[in-house]
Amino acid sequence: MTQPIETGTGRGTGTGTQPERSRSLPGLEMHRFAATGLPAGQDPRMARMLTAVERNFYEEVPTGAALDQVLELHGRDERTYVGLYDAGADPAESDPVGSFSSFVKPLQTGVGRQLDAFLISEVTVRSTHRRRGILRTMMESELSRAAAGGLPVAALTASEATIYRRFGFGAATHQRSVEVDTAGEVTLASTSTGSMNMVDPRDLAEIGPSLYARALAQTPGSVGRVAAYAVSETDSWRSKNDGRGTGLLAAVHHDEAGTPRGYVTYRFNGWDQKVPSVKVGVLVATTAASHRALWDHLVNLDLIRRVDWGLAPDDRLLENLLSDSRRVKTTRTEDHLWLRVLDVPAAFAARSYQRDGEVVLAVTDPLGHAAGMWRLVVRDGTACAVLVEQGGSRATEPDLSLDVAELSGVYLGGVSAELLRQAGRVTEHRAGAAAELTALLASDRPVFCMTGF
Numbered sequence: 001m002t003q004p005i006e007t008g009t010g011r012g013t014g015t016g017t018q019p020e021r022s023r024s025l026p027g028l029e030m031h032r033f034a035a036t037g038l039p040a041g042q043d044p045r046m047a048r049m050l051t052a053v054e055r056n057f058y059e060e061v062p063t064g065a066a067l068d069q070v071l072e073l074h075g076r077d078e079r080t081y082v083g084l085y086d087a088g089a090d091p092a093e094s095d096p097v098g099s100f101s102s103f104v105k106p107l108q109t110g111v112g113r114q115l116d117a118f119l120i121s122e123v124t125v126r127s128t129h130r131r132r133g134i135l136r137t138m139m140e141s142e143l144s145r146a147a148a149g150g151l152p153v154a155a156l157t158a159s160e161a162t163i164y165r166r167f168g169f170g171a172a173t174h175q176r177s178v179e180v181d182t183a184g185e186v187t188l189a190s191t192s193t194g195s196m197n198m199v200d201p202r203d204l205a206e207i208g209p210s211l212y213a214r215a216l217a218q219t220p221g222s223v224g225r226v227a228a229y230a231v232s233e234t235d236s237w238r239s240k241n242d243g244r245g246t247g248l249l250a251a252v253h254h255d256e257a258g259t260p261r262g263y264v265t266y267r268f269n270g271w272d273q274k275v276p277s278v279k280v281g282v283l284v285a286t287t288a289a290s291h292r293a294l295w296d297h298l299v300n301l302d303l304i305r306r307v308d309w310g311l312a313p314d315d316r317l318l319e320n321l322l323s324d325s326r327r328v329k330t331t332r333t334e335d336h337l338w339l340r341v342l343d344v345p346a347a348f349a350a351r352s353y354q355r356d357g358e359v360v361l362a363v364t365d366p367l368g369h370a371a372g373m374w375r376l377v378v379r380d381g382t383a384c385a386v387l388v389e390q391g392g393s394r395a396t397e398p399d400l401s402l403d404v405a406e407l408s409g410v411y412l413g414g415v416s417a418e419l420l421r422q423a424g425r426v427t428e429h430r431a432g433a434a435a436e437l438t439a440l441l442a443s444d445r446p447v448f449c450m451t452g453f
């Protein structure tokens with residue numbers, strides 16, 4: 001059972017408890033506080049935090065009602081913030097030089113299996129304070145808190161692929177950008193069923209969350225969505241046209257019985273483009289038939305000759321959906337969800353398995369959380385990971401040696417341990433052990449994270 005993570009200052013707007021001094025960062029103090037969801041006028045500390053985050057990402061800083069809307073959404077996510085401030089500064093009156101937010105959402109580990117994951121976001125350091133260890137201080141502190149609170153894994157999406165491995169994160173899911181050529185007559189390999197209806201994006205407020213929850217339950221590698229989706233898919237950002245909408249289009253698929261099974265949002269890229277095209281925003285399908293119907297709709301839009309999608313699974317489903325697979329062009333493939341195992345037994349017990357097996361893993365972990373020699377035994381779909389050695393002399397020889405970053409990358413089965421062996425990231429001590437681990441962790445469904453955070 002996951003313990004609630006103490007946030008230090010609770011939900012008040014004052015600075016409350018004592019800030020933590022960091023020995024490695026003289027002159028700075030770490031404050032931890034919860035997002036209250038209150039408007040900027042009532043919670044200047046959160047308003048300053050959010051402003052600093054946007055600045056450090058080089059983004060436009062929201063003000064007025066637009067800022068209040070984001071503050072409210074972050075309150076709904078129950079985010080905890082960590083900020084590094086000049087010693088003695090009041091966070092209600094000063095900007096942090098470092099920011100870090102975290103919140104708990106479900107991570108789908110298999111069909112029908114979930115665990116509570118520690119999601120990390122808004123990690124920024126002011127450009128004048130970079131490369132002094134501020135990120136390291138925040139990350140180490142918050143991973144320890146998450147582990148102490150009983151959360152078995154942490155997760156994030158990375159701005160750069162070279163930052164987070166040192167903290168034990170491994171890329172566990174991948175995504176791609178695709179351009180689908182829809183010029184002329186486009187056919188699907190199989191006919192679609194049910195009906196498609198154009199709706200006002202605001203109508204998605206009712207069905208969007210429940211359809212996403214059902215799609216999530218079928219998609220290992222996906223996590224619960226942040227509250228901001230309720231605004232983005234209903235086209236109601238206060239920062240844009242004062243929340244009155246910006247021309248986002250939305251279509252819902254109903255099955256033959258009239259039950260909504262999926263939806264898609266998309267935006268026209270404009271007549272000034274050489275090729276008239278639309279860009280997909282959110283695509284949620286709870287059945288294979290719904291997925292086909294949504295694509296049937298997209299590829300047959302009048303006047304549109306290309307459909308762009310930046311969060312497509314890195315599989316061949318779309319290619320197989322169309323009669324002509326060459327209409328799908330992949331323009332970018334990237335890591336997406338980075339996972340970090342914090343509690344080996346709890347993480348491995350929380351997923352499903354297709355076969356029995358046993359493998360001994362020697363795991364290195366610079367932060368200690370997953371370090372040791374683990375015997376992973378799977379029987380009848382249930383895994384038990386037992387620590388057989390931690391430091392000291394060896395009673396058992398490992399089958400594989402690997403860093404926690406690799407263990408975390410292969411955990412969901414979307415990345416192959418055998419492939420990592422070939423890349424030199426996993427060391428095999430018993431021939432065939434990496435292939436065995438790959439087979440043991442194979443997922444019942446393609447591993448994909450349907451959302452960003």
Ligand SMILES: CC(=O)SCCNC(=O)CCNC(=O)[C@H](O)C(C)(C)COP(=O)(O)OP(=O)(O)OC[C@H]1O[C@@H](n2cnc3c(N)ncnc32)[C@H](O)[C@@H]1OP(=O)(O)O
Nearest residue numbers: 121122123124125130131132133134135136156158159162
């Ligand atoms: C989960 C997310 O929110 S992803 C978004 C991350 N944020 C951004 O990209 C915004 C712009 N960048 C920044 O704000 C900062 O440069 C950060 C957050 C990436 C790094 O913060 P810093 O305080 O400079 O990092 P810090 O000094 O603690 O470095 C910790 C380690 O990471 C390494 N590191 C830091 N930044 C990078 C980078 N961009 N690429 C590769 N390695 C990096 C450091 O070399 C150091 O390595 P070591 O401890 O093994 O020697």
